[in-house]
């Protein structure tokens with residue numbers, strides 16, 4: 001019982017602080033978000049917005065995939 005309550009408090013504290021960080025530091029947070037969720041797509045958009053999670057080349061035109069913001 002006690003440990004469950006403690007976990008709940010920790011989870012609440014963590015989620016509250018992450019919400020505060022997100023709302024206060026949007027510009028500072030952008031780099032972290034890009035690193036965590038980088039997606040790549042063909043600069044010519046050969047595949048109608050298809051994205052890849054890793055760098056590589058477009059299978060259609062063989063250009064280097066370009067990192068895109070979500």
Ligand SMILES: [Zn+2]
Nearest residue numbers: 042046058061
């Ligand atoms: Zn392409």
